[in-house]
Amino acid sequence: MLNIDKNSxxxxxxxxxxxxxxxxxxxxxxxxxxxSATRTLAADYHISRNTVLTAYQQxxxxxxxxxxxxxxxxxxxxxxxxxxxxRETIQSETEDEDHDVxxxxxxxxxxxxxxxTRSFRKALKDALSELELKTSLSDxxxxxxxxxxxxxxxxxxxxRGVVASVxxxxxxxxxxxxxxxxxxxxxxEEYRFIMEEPGHQDTREVFLSTGYHIDPIRLDxxxxxxxxxxxxxxxxxxxxxxxxxxxxxxxxxxRRIKLLEWAQETDSYIIEDDYDSELRYKERPIPSLHSLDRxxxxxxxxxxxxxxxxxxxxxxxxxxxxxxxxxxxxxPLLNSSSPALIQLTLEKYLRSGEYLKxxxxxxxxxxxxxxxxxxxxKKNYPEQIKIYGSGGGTHFILxxxxxxxxxxxxxxxxxxxxxxxxxxxxxxxQSQSHENRIMIGYAGIPEDQIEEYLERLKTVxxxxxx
Amino acid sequence: MLNIDKNSxxxxxxxxxxxxxxxxxxxxxxxxxxxSATRTLAADYHISRNTVLTAYQQxxxxxxxxxxxxxxxxxxxxxxxxxxxxRETIQSETEDEDHDVxxxxxxxxxxxxxxxTRSFRKALKDALSELELKTSLSDxxxxxxxxxxxxxxxxxxxxRGVVASVxxxxxxxxxxxxxxxxxxxxxxEEYRFIMEEPGHQDTREVFLSTGYHIDPIRLDxxxxxxxxxxxxxxxxxxxxxxxxxxxxxxxxxxRRIKLLEWAQETDSYIIEDDYDSELRYKERPIPSLHSLDRxxxxxxxxxxxxxxxxxxxxxxxxxxxxxxxxxxxxxPLLNSSSPALIQLTLEKYLRSGEYLKxxxxxxxxxxxxxxxxxxxxKKNYPEQIKIYGSGGGTHFILxxxxxxxxxxxxxxxxxxxxxxxxxxxxxxxQSQSHENRIMIGYAGIPEDQIEEYLERLKTVxxxxxx
Numbered sequence: 001m002l003n004i005d006k007n008s009x010x011x012x013x014x015x016x017x018x019x020x021x022x023x024x025x026x027x028x029x030x031x032x033x034x035x036s037a038t039r040t041l042a043a044d045y046h047i048s049r050n051t052v053l054t055a056y057q058q059x060x061x062x063x064x065x066x067x068x069x070x071x072x073x074x075x076x077x078x079x080x081x082x083x084x085x086x087r088e089t090i091q092s093e094t095e096d097e098d099h100d101v102x103x104x105x106x107x108x109x110x111x112x113x114x115x116x117t118r119s120f121r122k123a124l125k126d127a128l129s130e131l132e133l134k135t136s137l138s139d140x141x142x143x144x145x146x147x148x149x150x151x152x153x154x155x156x157x158x159x160r161g162v163v164a165s166v167x168x169x170x171x172x173x174x175x176x177x178x179x180x181x182x183x184x185x186x187x188x189e190e191y192r193f194i195m196e197e198p199g200h201q202d203t204r205e206v207f208l209s210t211g212y213h214i215d216p217i218r219l220d221x222x223x224x225x226x227x228x229x230x231x232x233x234x235x236x237x238x239x240x241x242x243x244x245x246x247x248x249x250x251x252x253x254x255r256r257i258k259l260l261e262w263a264q265e266t267d268s269y270i271i272e273d274d275y276d277s278e279l280r281y282k283e284r285p286i287p288s289l290h291s292l293d294r295x296x297x298x299x300x301x302x303x304x305x306x307x308x309x310x311x312x313x314x315x316x317x318x319x320x321x322x323x324x325x326x327x328x329x330x331x332p333l334l335n336s337s338s339p340a341l342i343q344l345t346l347e348k349y350l351r352s353g354e355y356l357k358x359x360x361x362x363x364x365x366x367x368x369x370x371x372x373x374x375x376x377x378k379k380n381y382p383e384q385i386k387i388y389g390s391g392g393g394t395h396f397i398l399x400x401x402x403x404x405x406x407x408x409x410x411x412x413x414x415x416x417x418x419x420x421x422x423x424x425x426x427x428x429x430q431s432q433s434h435e436n437r438i439m440i441g442y443a444g445i446p447e448d449q450i451e452e453y454l455e456r457l458k459t460v461x462x463x464x465x466x
Numbered sequence: 467m468l469n470i471d472k473n474s475x476x477x478x479x480x481x482x483x484x485x486x487x488x489x490x491x492x493x494x495x496x497x498x499x500x501x502s503a504t505r506t507l508a509a510d511y512h513i514s515r516n517t518v519l520t521a522y523q524q525x526x527x528x529x530x531x532x533x534x535x536x537x538x539x540x541x542x543x544x545x546x547x548x549x550x551x552x553r554e555t556i557q558s559e560t561e562d563e564d565h566d567v568x569x570x571x572x573x574x575x576x577x578x579x580x581x582x583t584r585s586f587r588k589a590l591k592d593a594l595s596e597l598e599l600k601t602s603l604s605d606x607x608x609x610x611x612x613x614x615x616x617x618x619x620x621x622x623x624x625x626r627g628v629v630a631s632v633x634x635x636x637x638x639x640x641x642x643x644x645x646x647x648x649x650x651x652x653x654x655e656e657y658r659f660i661m662e663e664p665g666h667q668d669t670r671e672v673f674l675s676t677g678y679h680i681d682p683i684r685l686d687x688x689x690x691x692x693x694x695x696x697x698x699x700x701x702x703x704x705x706x707x708x709x710x711x712x713x714x715x716x717x718x719x720x721r722r723i724k725l726l727e728w729a730q731e732t733d734s735y736i737i738e739d740d741y742d743s744e745l746r747y748k749e750r751p752i753p754s755l756h757s758l759d760r761x762x763x764x765x766x767x768x769x770x771x772x773x774x775x776x777x778x779x780x781x782x783x784x785x786x787x788x789x790x791x792x793x794x795x796x797x798p799l800l801n802s803s804s805p806a807l808i809q810l811t812l813e814k815y816l817r818s819g820e821y822l823k824x825x826x827x828x829x830x831x832x833x834x835x836x837x838x839x840x841x842x843x844k845k846n847y848p849e850q851i852k853i854y855g856s857g858g859g860t861h862f863i864l865x866x867x868x869x870x871x872x873x874x875x876x877x878x879x880x881x882x883x884x885x886x887x888x889x890x891x892x893x894x895x896q897s898q899s900h901e902n903r904i905m906i907g908y909a910g911i912p913e914d915q916i917e918e919y920l921e922r923l924k925t926v927x928x929x930x931x932x
Contacts, residue, residue, distance in 0.1 A: 014750070058749045063688070063718020078720045079727070109604040115807075116598035124594075131777075132582035136910035138575040139776040173639050173779070173803040184675065209650065222529070252529020254544045261545070283527045284480070309603040311806035313639070337639040339808050340777035341581075444602035 004045045012047055016055035024064050024075055035065060035073040103456045104419035107395045109444025112365060114309050119354035120345070127344035140343070144171025144316070144336040148347040152316060155350055160277065161291030162300055164318045171336040171343060174313045175275070175303050179203055181317065182271060182299060183210040186236060191268075194237040196224050198426035198433065200245045200273065203238055216428040223249040226258045235268040242277040242286040246397055246426050246439060248389020250286050260289070263297035269320065273301045276393045278359050281367040283391075296320040304346065306394060306443070307359050314338050314346060366394060369442045369450055376454045384465050394443035397423060399436055402464045406435045409464055413438075416460045470511045478513055482521035490530050490541055501531060501539040569922045570885035573861045575910025578831060580775050585820035586811070593810035606809070610637025610782070610802040614813040618782060621816055626743065627757030628766055630784045637802040637809060640779045641741070641769050645669055647783065648737060648765060649676040652702060657734075660703040662690050664892035664899065666711045666739065669704055682894040689715040692724045701734040708743040708752040712863055712892050712905060714855020716752050726755070729763035735786065739767045742859045744825050747833040749857075762786040770812065772860060772909070773825050780804050780812060832860060835908045835916055842920045850931050860909035863889060865902055868930045872901045875930060879904075882926045 002019050004012060023029045035041075038056060042049040056073050059065045065073045114120050143149065149166040156162035172178045183193075183206055193207045197216030204214055215235070217228050223244050229237065239259070241251035251259075263270050272289045280286065290300045300318035308314075336343075349355050374390050377398070386399040398420075402409065406422050413420045421439040424430050445453050468485050470478060489495045501507075504522060508515040522539050525531045531539045580586050609615065615632040622628035638644045649659075649672055659673045663682030670680055681701070683694050689710045695703065705725070707717035717725075729736050738755045746752065756766045766784035774780075802809075815821050840856050843864070852865040864886075868875065872888050879886045887905040890896050911919050 017750075061716050061749045062752055063716070063720055063722075076718065076720055079723045104602070106604065109602045111602045113598055113600060113603055115594055115600075121594070124590075128581055128587070128590075132579055134579060134581075135912050136570070136575045136577045137579055137775040137777060138572065138910065139771075173805075174801070176801055177803060250527050250529070252542065254529055254542055256529075257545045283524045284483075286528055305605075309806075310605040311597075311603060313803050313805045335640070335642055337643060337779050337803065339639075339779045339805060340775075341808065342805050444604065446601050 002041075002045065004047065006047075013051045013054040013058075016041075016052060017058045020055065020059060021062075021064060024059075024078070029075050031075050031077045033075050034071075035075070037072055101414060101419040102417040103453050104444065105421070105440045105442060105453075105457070106419055106444060107421060107439055107441030108305070108310055109441060110306060110309065110362070110394065111444050111446055112361070114358070119352065119358070120349065123348035123352060123354070124341075124345045126348045127341055130344055131340060140336070140340050142335040143169070144338060145340070145343045145347060148343045148350075151347045151350040155355070156300075156302070156318070159356075160274065160285075160288045160302075162288055162318060163291075164300070165321070168319045168321055168323075170317045170319065171338050172315045172317060173337040175301070175305065175315050176202060176206060177337065178301050178303075178315050178317050179206040180210070182236070183207050183212065185323075186269075188212050190234055192230075192232070192235040194229065194235050195428075196239060196244060197428055198246060198423070199238070199428075200240065201425040203273070204428060207238075214428055219244065219247060219249065221249065222255065223251040224255070224259075226255045226262060229259075229262050229266075231262075231266060233267050235266065236271055237263070237268060238271040238273065239289070240273045240275065241289045242274055243279075243392050244389070245273070245275065246389060246395070246423065248391065248393065248396065251289075256289055256292055260293055260295065260297060264295040269297055269299055271299045271301065275301070275303060276306050278307060279363055279366055279394065280392045281363075281370055290318065296322050307355070307362055308346075308349075312342060312346075314342055365447060366443050369445055369447065372450055373440075373442050373454060376458075380458060381461065381465075385461075388437075395439055395441040397437050398440050399434065400438070400461065400464060401466050402436050403466060404436070404464055406433075406438065409436070409438060412464055413460050416456065416463075418456055418460055468507075468511065470513065472513075479517045479520040479524075482507075482518060483524045486521065486525060487528075487530055490525075490544070495541050497541050497543045499541050501541070503538055567880060567885040568883040569919050570910065571887070571906045571908060571919075571923070572885055572910060573887060573905055573907030574771070574776055575907060576772060576775065576828070576860065577910050577912055578827070580824070585818065585824070586774075586815065589814035589818060589820070590807075590811045592814045593807055596810055597806060606802070606806050608801040609635070610804060611806070611809045611813060614809045614816075617813045617816040621821070622766075622768075622784070625822075626740065626751075626754045626768075628754055628784060629757075630766075631787070634785045634787060634789075636783045636785065637804050638781045638783060639803040641767070641771065641781050642668060642672060643803065644767050644769075644781050644783050645672040646676070648702070649673050649678065652735075654678050656700055658696075658698070658701040660695065660701050661894075662705060662710060663894055664712060664889070665704070665894075666706065667891040669739070670894060673704075680894055685710065685713060685715065687715065688721065689717040690721070690725075692721045692728060695725075695728050695732075697728075697732060699732050699734070701732065702737055703729070703734060704737040704739065705755070706739045706741065707755045708740055709745075709858050710855070711739070711741065712855060712861070712889065714857065714859065714862065717755075722755055722758055726759055726761065726763060730761040734763070735765055736763055737765045737767060741767070741769060742772045744773060745829055745832055745860065746858045747829075747836055756784065762788050773821070773828055774812075774815075778808060778812075780808055831913060832909050835911055835913065838916055839906075839908050839920060842924075846924060847927065847931075851927075854903075861905055861907040863903050864906050865900065866904070866927065866930060867932050868902050869932060870902070870930055872899075872904065875902070875904060878930055879926050882922065882929075884922055884926055 002016060004015055006012060038049050038052040041052045060067060063076060065075055067073050146166060148171060149169040152169060153164050153166055156164060188211045192215055193212040194215045194217055195203060197218050208214060217224050224239055241256060259270060274288055277285050290298045303315035304312055377385055384401040388397040390396045406424055410420060410422060423437045423439050424433045427433040468482060470481055472478060504515050504518040507518045526533060529542060531541055533539050612632060614637060615635040618635060619630050619632055622630060654677045658681050659678040660681045660683055661669060663684050674680060683690050690705055707722060725736060740754055743751050756764045769781035770778055843851055850867040854863040856862045872890055876886060876888060889903045889905050890899045893899040
């Protein structure tokens with residue numbers, strides 16, 4: 001018995017399909033039973049035979065019934081179906097994201113906004129125009145668009161002294177992804193992983209998750225102590241020579257040369273993370289380690305997170321010339337995964353010359369914030385604080401004369417609606433970290449609100465100092 | 467001795483910096499030697515003392531010189547520098563990408579183009595407007611934008627019967643990435659990986675690369691043979707129930723129920739890859755396996771590659787309710803990595819109702835191409851070919867009556883400027899694959915050129931048939 005409503009928005013064939021399916025699942029139509037002939041059903045309900053047939057064919061496709069030539073349709077032999085468990089409905093569960101603080105000194109945020117600028121919109125428009133001309137949409141080159149890699153190679157040569165052919169460059173969808181790619185490309189049984197201590201927490205986690213053993217090398221006041229590097233063959237050494245993360249040291253020239261020699265002698269590779277090299281506030285940018293490398297031993301990492309926006313998710317790797325990047329490209333994970341629209345927009349932006357202007361704009365803005373905040377702190381607390389890693393980038397480490405633990409400190413700031421961040425995770429050996437050091441990022445503070453941010457910061461610092 | 471040109475475009479401080487740096491590297495200024503006092507140098511060249519100081523400070527930052535208070539600047543003790551090896555310059559090496567064929571039947575390509583459509587541009591514009599209002603640019607939620615996950619949850623409920631809260635959904639930058647995420651989340655020591663044989667080649671490679679053992683289960687004419695699944699506890703079973711990849715079978719209802727029961731009984735999870743479920747050309751779309759699951763055992767995968775564009779690189783995972791997705795989100799790789807602009811554009815597109823229209827448009831276009839090509843082949847080769855997996859999706863498998871090997875076949879097509887693709891890689895045990903079967907994708911063929919494509923296909927088929 002079917003309920004057919006010819007005036008319903010639901011097509012008749014679908015009404016038949018749904019009701020029969022329900023009857024089969026409920027057992028009203030038991031296994032093996034024969035369905036009414038299409039002709040009969042059509043006549044009974046004054047509908048076309050084709051309509052019935054469409055419903056039957058759908059049921060057949062899904063495996064509820066089968067047909068016997070010349071004999072009709074029969075219900076399949078179906079297993080018992082547990083229909084008792086009521087289906088939960090969608091609950092709009094509350095997101096337990098961190099409650100946003102009003103005064104956020106989060107590392108990684110940046111301001112000014114790129115999306116409203118004429119130059120970015122022009123590049124986006126040009127990218128769209130190029131894409132709409134494609135007759136067939138396809139996945140792009142797993143290494144990234146050739147035209148973008150060309151534009152990037154030219155930019156890197158000009159600005160960072162990095163000599164790279166397009167065949168060495170892979171575009172990725174973010175810094176994590178770049179690191180993950182590298183960690184997957186090298187056989188972890190063969191290579192040790194060396195990194196700065198303290199160093200970039202996420203890098204450590206990525207390589208740990210891929211199964212590497214981590215060998216931390218302590219910093220002194222000039223950065224990584226190259227003479228402490230083991231002479232055992234084959235290592236990957238992750239360094240941030242232009243602006244050590246998180247402490248801000250610049251690796252001296254003599255150590256750079258020794259580091260490169262070490263790599264050549266031990267058949268190792270250096271991963272140079274050049275994450276914010278354009279952002280120096282007193283000096284010119286520090287030349288890249290890659291530009292000194294004569295032996296093809298440097299894997300160079302860069303990103304547009306600090307200069308354009310972190311939410312564009314676009315980074316890149318320059319692999320050594322000797323590596324067979326064609327082999328890389330067939331690894332299932334070694335796929336740039338950056339959308340065509342984003343890649344082409346960046347290409348147009350680089351070629352238009354607007355990117356260099358943007359870097360200047362961003363650097364000037366960050367420098368003003370940097371100077372305001374550093375001067376403010378030094379003036380108000382000439383004795384009770386120390387600052388590490390100022391002079392470049394988007395953050396510094398603030399050491400406070402306090403007995404509170406890092407956790408207590410951060411909680412206290414948060415209670416006052418101020419976001420400051422822990423430094424413990426930068427250490428492989430967390431017992432070496434200082435409880436009284438916190439991380440302050442300033443690049444994301446809107447320039448017209450910086451006074452307000454500083455006053456609020458001061459209120460809490462006054463509370464926590466000894 | 468310095469060469470200072472006050473009329474040069476290069477700032478004077480930079481001229482000093484460059485020349486001194488060169489003299490230090492070349493050994494003309496040996497280690498330990500004292501640089502001219504800033505006052506002297508300034509007087510000698512009639513420049514300001516500040517200019518000299520800026521140059522000296524840059525050299526100091528980079529570790530070429532050091533200062534002694536009250537005594538001046540001295541050259542650092544630098545290691546020998548090998549300057550002999552001439553630096554190679556950028557070579558514009560030829561890309562050895564596959565020579566593009568004129569008539570490409572590549573799986574994964576799609577047409578019609580989305581980028582020029584008014585609805586997509588509207589969504590993009592709205593996304594831009596939202597982004598430009600942000601005071602501070604930051605990395606977005608690693609699970610993906612909440613608003614997109616909400617829009618997607620509503621869409622999945624309506625169209626695929628998938629009941630999911632936003633907390634279960636993660637947006638990813640492509641299908642590979644989704645698979646990689648899953649492969650990293652489950653401990654590979656604990657879970658076996660089961661997949662269809664033949665099955666999706668890239669899936670096998672991703673799980674192999676993460677260190678899983680692969681357990682292939684042979685298909686019969688209804689898809690995966692559920693009764694062959696081992697009863698050992700804890701497995702991940704990758705299936706394509708709505709349209710088996712690559713052979714096109716629809717998993718019957720009875721097997722779906724048994725598969726779900728098996729997962730519950732063995733404490734296993736089913737990875738349902740619903741990669742092209744909207745694309746049925748005779749029936750309605752087949753309901754998802756997820757919609758039948760009462761025990762929270764299905765991980766549901768979807769993508770916008772077939773409906774919008776493969777180069778948007780946007781996919782998603784619906785995790786089971788019981789999994790702590792908050793834990794997932796802190797894993798360094800478990801980061802959606804899809805740019806904010808792309809996510810928000812998709813969200814606007816979904817909410818505008820244009821996505822459903824687009825699916826209809828795409829389905830109608832693919833159906834027309836499907837019917838033309840299938841009819842053409844059946845009419846011309848009533849006896850000498852077999853077709854597997856037609857009726858839905860964007861490809862089928864073509865079996866030819868020929869003695870040629872798959873490699874020879876594909877070469878022959880390529881010589882005639884026709885791209886057809888191998889099927890061998892779909893088998894874990896390649897000896898089981900058929901030499902005379904090739905893969906034909908048709909979704910990317912421009913509709914107005916399809917006759918030309920078919921004629922050319924026929925020319926080559928005539929050549930290779932026995």
